[in-house]
Amino acid sequence: MTTNPKNQRLLSGNEAFALGAYHAGVKVAAAYPGTPSTEIMETLAQFKDLHAEWATNEKVAMEVALGACYTGVRAMASMKHVGLNVASDPFLAAATTGVNGGLVIISADDPGIHSSQNEQDNRHYAKLAKIPVLEPGDSQEAYDLMGIAFDLSEKFDTPVMVRTTTRISHSKSAVKTSGKRPAEAKHPAFYYNVPKYVMLPVNARSQRPKIEKRLVELAEYAETSPLNQVSEGGKELGIITSGISYQYAREVFPKASILKLGMTYPLPRKLIKDFAGKVKRLIVIEELDPFLEENIKAMGITVSGKEIIPRIGELSARIVADAARNAGLLAGEPVKIAEVPGLPRRPPLLCPGCPHAAMFFTLSTIGQRAKLLEAKDNTPKEPEIIITGDIGCYTLAAYPPLNAMDTTACMGASIGQAVGMAKAGIGKKVVAVIGDSTFLHSGITGLVNAVYNQAKITIVILDNGTTAMTGHQEHPGTGFSAQGEAAPAVKLEDLVRGIGVKNVKIVDAFNMKLLRSAVKESLAADELSVIITRGTCAVRQPKKVNPRAIDAEICNACGACLRLGCPAIQKSGDKVSIDAVLCIGDACTVCQQICPKQAIAPLKKEMK
Amino acid sequence: MKKLDLLITGVGGQGVVLASDIIGEAALAEGYDVKKTDTLGMAQRGGSVVSNLRIAEKVWSPLITEGEADILFAFEKLEAARWGYYLKPGGIAIINNHAQPPLAVSLGKTAYPTDTEVTAILKQRTDRVYFIDGTKLAQELGNVRTVNILMLGCLSHFLPLKLETWREVIARYLPEKLHTINMTAFDRGRKEVRDGHL
Ligand SMILES: Cc1ncc(C[n+]2csc(CCOP(=O)(O)OP(=O)(O)O)c2C)c(N)n1
Numbered sequence: 183m184t185t186n187p188k189n190q191r192l193l194s195g196n197e198a199f200a201l202g203a204y205h206a207g208v209k210v211a212a213a214y215p216g217t218p219s220t221e222i223m224e225t226l227a228q229f230k231d232l233h234a235e236w237a238t239n240e241k242v243a244m245e246v247a248l249g250a251c252y253t254g255v256r257a258m259a260s261m262k263h264v265g266l267n268v269a270s271d272p273f274l275a276a277a278t279t280g281v282n283g284g285l286v287i288i289s290a291d292d293p294g295i296h297s298s299q300n301e302q303d304n305r306h307y308a309k310l311a312k313i314p315v316l317e318p319g320d321s322q323e324a325y326d327l328m329g330i331a332f333d334l335s336e337k338f339d340t341p342v343m344v345r346t347t348t349r350i351s352h353s354k355s356a357v358k359t360s361g362k363r364p365a366e367a368k369h370p371a372f373y374y375n376v377p378k379y380v381m382l383p384v385n386a387r388s389q390r391p392k393i394e395k396r397l398v399e400l401a402e403y404a405e406t407s408p409l410n411q412v413s414e415g416g417k418e419l420g421i422i423t424s425g426i427s428y429q430y431a432r433e434v435f436p437k438a439s440i441l442k443l444g445m446t447y448p449l450p451r452k453l454i455k456d457f458a459g460k461v462k463r464l465i466v467i468e469e470l471d472p473f474l475e476e477n478i479k480a481m482g483i484t485v486s487g488k489e490i491i492p493r494i495g496e497l498s499a500r501i502v503a504d505a506a507r508n509a510g511l512l513a514g515e516p517v518k519i520a521e522v523p524g525l526p527r528r529p530p531l532l533c534p535g536c537p538h539a540a541m542f543f544t545l546s547t548i549g550q551r552a553k554l555l556e557a558k559d560n561t562p563k564e565p566e567i568i569i570t571g572d573i574g575c576y577t578l579a580a581y582p583p584l585n586a587m588d589t590t591a592c593m594g595a596s597i598g599q600a601v602g603m604a605k606a607g608i609g610k611k612v613v614a615v616i617g618d619s620t621f622l623h624s625g626i627t628g629l630v631n632a633v634y635n636q637a638k639i640t641i642v643i644l645d646n647g648t649t650a651m652t653g654h655q656e657h658p659g660t661g662f663s664a665q666g667e668a669a670p671a672v673k674l675e676d677l678v679r680g681i682g683v684k685n686v687k688i689v690d691a692f693n694m695k696l697l698r699s700a701v702k703e704s705l706a707a708d709e710l711s712v713i714i715t716r717g718t719c720a721v722r723q724p725k726k727v728n729p730r731a732i733d734a735e736i737c738n739a740c741g742a743c744l745r746l747g748c749p750a751i752q753k754s755g756d757k758v759s760i761d762a763v764l765c766i767g768d769a770c771t772v773c774q775q776i777c778p779k780q781a782i783a784p785l786k787k788e789m790k
Numbered sequence: 791m792k793k794l795d796l797l798i799t800g801v802g803g804q805g806v807v808l809a810s811d812i813i814g815e816a817a818l819a820e821g822y823d824v825k826k827t828d829t830l831g832m833a834q835r836g837g838s839v840v841s842n843l844r845i846a847e848k849v850w851s852p853l854i855t856e857g858e859a860d861i862l863f864a865f866e867k868l869e870a871a872r873w874g875y876y877l878k879p880g881g882i883a884i885i886n887n888h889a890q891p892p893l894a895v896s897l898g899k900t901a902y903p904t905d906t907e908v909t910a911i912l913k914q915r916t917d918r919v920y921f922i923d924g925t926k927l928a929q930e931l932g933n934v935r936t937v938n939i940l941m942l943g944c945l946s947h948f949l950p951l952k953l954e955t956w957r958e959v960i961a962r963y964l965p966e967k968l969h970t971i972n973m974t975a976f977d978r979g980r981k982e983v984r985d986g987h988l
Pocket residue numbers: 214215216217240262264265268298299573574575576593616617618619620621646648649650651652
């Protein structure tokens with residue numbers, strides 16, 4: 183974050199959101215990590231004159247922000263698109279009570295599913311909750327919009343949703359950060375107001391007309407809001423657009439008239455009608471669902487949208503241009519440039535020295551799963567265990583060579599799914615596998631349920647002491663806060679025992695013998711069992727010494743070590759070797775433990 | 791310069807994003823509009839990484855259109871081949887002559903493309919394909935991690951940005967104790983191109 187002659191900085195959308203919120207005087211910010219939203223909190227947490235926290239999950243983050251705003255200070259919660267599913271209950275509650283200090287919720291959608299389990303268009307949530315949603319088109323707008331969002335929230339007594347997408351959050355563009363944090367943030371004070379804050383049916387009913395009135399007033403505001411801008415161009419074609427799609431529209435149609443909506447709900451009926459009246463043909467260019475299109479059509483305005491523009495995945499200038507060519511809006515044929523076929527793919531992998539690998543190798547071999555996709559002898563055996571999975575780095579264990587995951591739905595689902603399968607009478611052992619951050623996020627309630635309903639399943643909690651997948655954020659088990667201060671650490675084994683699990687084992691994640699016996703014993707037990715594997719995330723491992731090497735004299739290239747899927751172990755021709763730069767050495771040694779020929783040992787100094 | 795679209799590629803952990811940030815800041819410092827967008831998240835785990843960097847008077851979309859990149863700047867050969875189709879006809883490909891085989895290759899399920907194949911793929915788009923022994927040169931300098939800055943030295947020949955700007959931005963992005971070695975690496979890269987060892 184540095185300045186140039188024009189006094190601009192190259193900021194990502196997420197950095198710009200954080201800075202905008204900071205300059206708008208936000209006092210309390212809560213979030214749970216999730217791509218592409220994570221860096222908003224990471225940036226905010228660097229400031230010391232506000233409270234920034236990683237909450238256990240998005241529902242809690244929303245509730246923290248809501249409580250804070252009731253005291254009159256400005257508060258925000260940020261999360262990825264699916265995070266709002268988790269937080270939807272307090273989100274709708276916030277829309278019902280309204281606010282006191284400004285409350286802004288940032289929802290980061292992931293069109294194209296770069297790093298998520300699904301694709302969804304969260305503008306629908308704003309309509310469901312009857313609150314305004316704002317969408318920036320670049321980092322400058324992301325910065326400017328935060329101040330407006332807080333002002334709107336306070337003026338209209340409503341939470342305001344800011345909807346961003348991967349391409350806005352993770353692109354960098356030039357920003358002039360003109361604002362300054364107000365010298366004195368508001369002092370918190372709470373005023374007893376049962377009709378507003380206690381949503382008994384009688385009070386909730388009396389809020390309903392206020393919500394409808396608020397929506398009408400917001401639509402009125404939208405008519406003249408600086409967020410909605412017309413750039414006059416030719417009369418042939420008019421484009422209504424928002425967010426990143428605006429950039430594609432400008433690039434593809436430099437001469438068209440464009441109505442850029444910075445506030446995409448509620449919509450300015452008159453502004454849109456006037457714009458429509460000035461052009462011969464009107465189209466909507468928007469990513470994902472026909473949200474603007476359907477709302478504009480409902481105004482009785484003729485407009486085309488999704489019959490031209492794709493509704494699945496991200497757009498780009500090329501996709502918009504091709505769609506326009508197909509629809510006869512642009513001259514020429516769609517561009518035909520294709521990827522080069524047949525090149526080896528490079529999917530993400532568990533890291534060398536990942537503490538998850540040994541447990542998955544154990545499950546894979548005990549459960550006859552190593553053979554599932556890779557069987558050389560072509561006689562794959564039935565897997566002996568079913569593994570319900572969860573979301574984190576460890577989801578990568580679903581790929582060969584580990585083949586050690588059968589389901590992944592949403593965060594926390596592994597335990598409930600395992601209970602369901604066991605109760606359905608599947609007749610095989612069911613193992614639920616879940617990461618530490620995910621367990622704290624939404625696995626605890628699943629475990630309480632499993633204990634209560636006496637499900638005879640095995641639950642593996644992979645404790646690598648961090649939220650690795652999203653870039654190593656702290657969580658309630660790590661002993662540190664988002665702002666880097668020491669914090670009490672929740673001990674997973676105490677928590678699990680406290681819930682009532684009797685059969686609990688804590689195992690070194692790199693000790694193959696102990697992992698094997700723990701899994702065998704747990705599977706044999708006629709009761710609910712929990713195994714906690716504990717090992718430092720390889721990325722955070724401070725001591726990477728004595729990389730391992732394979733003695734070519736002893737190795738018979740049986741391939742056992744390759745079944746770990748460790749990126750440091752390579753095979754070229756008939757020779758298996760370990761990349762000494764990638765191997766983390768003493769901290770892992772898993773390949774050494776599984777080598778049937780004992781051909782693996784620390785790399786000798788003179789060989790280096 | 792009217793517009794310059796740069797596609798920067800490599801493997802997670804090679805410093806692709808840092809290199810892209812440095813070029814972007816340097817262009818911004820000289821008064822251009824800049825937009826850039828990188829693959830993040832899952833790809834950090836050793837996956838394929840690509841950064842779109844666009845420089846012009848005014849940039850709209852942060853994404854480069856396929857077949858329109860002026861420069862392909864690749865830190866690894868397979869990634870150069872993979873993203874080669876983004877190059878415009880006659881564009882420039884600057885490639886670190888370094889192979890990092892993906893797991894599927896190590897497991898013997900598929901083959902890494904030969905140098906001839908990589909060159910042939912790129913030659914379908916352009917004749918201006920330059921291989922640089924970046925990793926080897928950085929090793930000779932005593933720190934293989936300087937390879938991304940060394941490659942920036944090579945690239946700097948093709949961009950209309952001042953030498954002082956490059957140095958100033960590189961210094962801003964790296965810790966002080968790494969300045970000397972990285973400036974040496976940058977100069978080494980420039981020399982490699984200037985002396986025509988291409
Ligand atoms: C509701 C929801 N919030 C956030 C995410 C993003 N996300 C995916 S996995 C994960 C946490 C992973 O941490 P952990 O369970 O500790 O596993 P690790 O990656 O460390 O192995 C997060 C935050 C998500 N997919 N869904």
